[in-house]
Amino acid sequence: MTTMTMGRPQREVFGETVAALANDDPRVVVVDGDVGSSTRADIFEKAHPDRYLQMGIAEQNMLGVAAGLATMGLVPFISTFVAFAVVRPLDQVRVLIAQPSANVKITPSYGGLSTGQTGMSHIIVDDIAIMRSLPNMAVVLPADDTEADEVLRWAAAHVGPVYVRLGRDATPRVFGPDHAFRLGRAEVVREGSDVTLISTGGQTARTLEAAELLAAQGISAHVLHVATVKPLDIDAIVAAAGRTGRVITVEEGTVIGGLGGAVAEALGEHRPTRVHRIGLQDVDVQSGPNDALLDIYGLSGARVAEQVRRILAQG
């Protein structure tokens, strides 16, 4: 089995890339909710102390301040955990950022299950479902460090609100240096003919791992990486579904309303297809080491492969 090289943690990419962006772009600032040492906004702070804006532990105000900064021509990047960027200040995100299309980059890390043994207060399973339900919001989950860097650079240039879910810990690298992220474009990362797997974010590496395992058992999986959950690349999803006639989505989040929901909606409208959804099956979560949690909740490469086999066996 091919082993993938590990990428840098996406949170580190956040600190470094946004600091690099700020070298050339005086509009770039970071707004932090007292967790810069975790999100690695501290890297940015070191490079640009005057543009590192600490807001303390007060996320509603933090998102509102970002909206105000954006109206003055600045480009704020939000530094906090997914829980405290999406759920705690959701009303502010809605009224001050999404509705008026404020040029704010909501770029939290600690997305998904791998949050450093925190437990259910810190693990957000429904950020995709929530953020894609807001008008005007782009929703992007980069696969690895390479793509995280690209997405952050794209976000700084893009005018409008953007949600980027980043990971805490290193995950395998999916893309080479020649990769080109484009908003709204999904990418086939492996060709196959028996079943189409669709995944997003750091899960794509594990989905590829599952595809390898399946290949060893004679199942050929076609894998589509959907970095941009919104706007969704419907054509690519329809095409990928057409390749095998059978779709399974895989995401580090709830199977309710997230990537799986987006795919089911798109195919229901454009190409009715059987769609199963692998992810958190509407259950409460818990703390634990990354690997243990991925295994428990069925998102490790091995567990994904096992579920795909079981689903296919059901016919």
Next chain:
Amino acid sequence: MTTMTMGRPQREVFGETVAALANDDPRVVVVDGDVGSSTRADIFEKAHPDRYLQMGIAEQNMLGVAAGLATMGLVPFISTFVAFAVVRPLDQVRVLIAQPSANVKITPSYGGLSTGQTGMSHIIVDDIAIMRSLPNMAVVLPADDTEADEVLRWAAAHVGPVYVRLGRDATPRVFGPDHAFRLGRAEVVREGSDVTLISTGGQTARTLEAAELLAAQGISAHVLHVATVKPLDIDAIVAAAGRTGRVITVEEGTVIGGLGGAVAEALGEHRPTRVHRIGLQDVDVQSGPNDALLDIYGLSGARVAEQVRRILAQG
């Protein structure tokens, strides 16, 4: 065309039914966010002044207080608008209510578009998407005053967190006094053979109106009312889809992740079917009289009928 009788506004039912429940059940209290005169919690206050708990304009605290009250054996009903019960205090709903399955009844009114000319800060389009993504949360949208009364009575007896979206203004009555609400059971409210319309909440009356209009044009619509969006009645949805082979969902909310999303997910998994979704097409909303907004956003009976015709014409 049959004209339906108007029911009482669901917010009035809220005030009256919860007050009636409290006569027999000393555990029932109402927790209000300074809008009792709008949600008609004032009716409850009059009957039970000591159990009417005003929390001022501070919704995060309000939901947290409700969680605390529940641990002491009380059954709190939340009085505020959907915006301020679902979006503003979402983190509190998640950590203090949904995750520990607190016995709190989140029962806001001013759901959907009909909010009394308020505009986009007050109109929540994604409450269904958000609330159904939370583990342990029941999500119910009663069709009319009759069902609102039943649902509130059921909620008081049920142990666990419940979200009930209620309407501000009178809508046509769908059910007679002999109607029996049951959690997780969808109901066929009209038989038909050409297309299956699936709707929820106050929209069901307008969907029935659309079905009448379609009948006059020779299109026979089967209408399924899904009061309980979660837990979802998958069998009923699969059966209704099977009746016509063609599904259109209709909801007073965004087409992203809401009822339409739930139906697309269920059918994708259990019975691949073409599903179109009528509702807010990922757009910003605005203030205006109810009828004007329902018309603009395509949710009046006439506009629903027109869209169904157009969708069917596309083949």
Next chain:
Amino acid sequence: MSASVAADPHLDHLREMARRIRVEVIRSVYHAKAGHLGGPLSAADLLAALYFHELRVRPEEPRWEDRDRFILSKGHSSIGLYAAMALRGFFTLEELLTFDGANSRLQGHPDMTRLPGLDMSTGSLGMGISAGMGMALGARLTGRDVRVFVMLGDGECQEGEVWEAAMAAPRYRLDNLVVIVDHNRLQQYGWPGDGPDGRMAPQAPGELVAKWHAFGWRVLHIDGHDMASILDAFEQAAAGDGRPAVIIADTVKGKGVSFMEGRYFWHTRAIKPEEYAQAMRDLGEPDPAADPQAAVAPEAVR
């Protein structure tokens, strides 16, 4: 003192603008058959002082980059703001009659995507101060001489977000930020109590001053219906001392209309024809029944 104040033509002009804001509020809400009344009326003098004295704005160039910013955090008082803006010439008084209607630029709650001259969308209480803090900080970071004014309600000051912003703003020494609290001692419903109209004031007497003070703000406490005091407070706030300033403006909810003053249920309500006539009389307008032309809105005033 009061004699010399009375003789000041600028103050007289501002008082007249406040009166006309109130007239337009009543007219628009009467016409829309919906909308809030108590809050816009209590804020009218403050809004007049802002739009006809303090704010550096250009009605003909509403997006002028170096304008002062104003955020009506208590967004439900939008019609008061719209009336002030119309009188100041941002748009015609006729347009006020589209208030609350479908496809209107004058949304029930301020929607900055629809109306140029609105610096922020509001309506969900507690948020305007955060956005205002971001603007003040942004002005600082971009080296622009822009001042930011935010108006809050006293009920709104129950929102935690207000205190989050109150805690953060002094850290950045944002003395280009001025918060005005319309301290009308009523919210929408509240508790029964011994405040106006048998309701409890959302903030007990003196409490707001103590709170803002404890959070490190410069606190100016004034009569929010006394035009000279309002201008004086603005002047003091402008002489920055490194702290953001808050003006606690004591007001009367429903001010100017006899039967609305201090009555909580006039927070939001449709107006009946007899009430409309009485309100116009209270505001010193010709009786609308006697003079049907009065319904025609006059020109904008600078």
Next chain:
Amino acid sequence: MSASVAADPHLDHLREMARRIRVEVIRSVYHAKAGHLGGPLSAADLLAALYFHELRVRPEEPRWEDRDRFILSKGHSSIGLYAAMALRGFFTLEELLTFDGANSRLQGHPDMTRLPGLDMSTGSLGMGISAGMGMALGARLTGRDVRVFVMLGDGECQEGEVWEAAMAAPRYRLDNLVVIVDHNRLQQYGWPGDGPDGRMAPQAPGELVAKWHAFGWRVLHIDGHDMASILDAFEQAAAGDGRPAVIIADTVKGKGVSFMEGRYFWHTRAIKPEEYAQAMRDLGEPDPAADPQAAVAPEAVR
């Protein structure tokens, strides 16, 4: 005075319990290779006083209806709470070594669905006080003689929700509610400044007292590492005067471990073996290298 204090065996017992809480905190975090340190250590004396003196609880009947409630609103200090509960006999000290692991009842942040004796799930800062207010109100409404204690961090007091609850609780005269602020003058990261370790304290000196006072609370300001003062404050808080009480307890983050005291980066961090040995020495434990049996946790203590 200090001589008579030193001679009090109950106080000595409580001090020993605080020391043992600290030991278990270090042991568990060392074992889990994850977890927060600074906050649990600063809170240890307060937790000892709560679990071995003030709280009416029954370890053998953790769901006893008339128990006093305790909510650790600063949920990231969970291991401090678990250590206190284990020592008090809610579960074994061995179980502490499951901390943070998969399927453990001792979750990274308190999860009431997993561990009986936890009165609320926390971890998202600012929420515990609201839940505590609901419990205090619920006790009042159901006529139960239950007192509710909530522990907040000083950084946590930046969350607006804290001030929402602070505003609402006095309305209901909830003098069965006692809030304790672990005032250790550090948060996770914050601003550079002139507080401990070159960081700025989340609350300036005296600020917290002024804020809670302005919000209508009874404020007791103590040294949070002085056991006699802690008990004294509890006693005063129990003599209700109609206001909820807040105890501002001045503490040192990382208290008891020389190299952690007042250092912000020990907020959360894995411990290296040499550091572990030093910490144990600082806490008066036999050197773990010298005595391998020390790794075996002793029995629970009442």
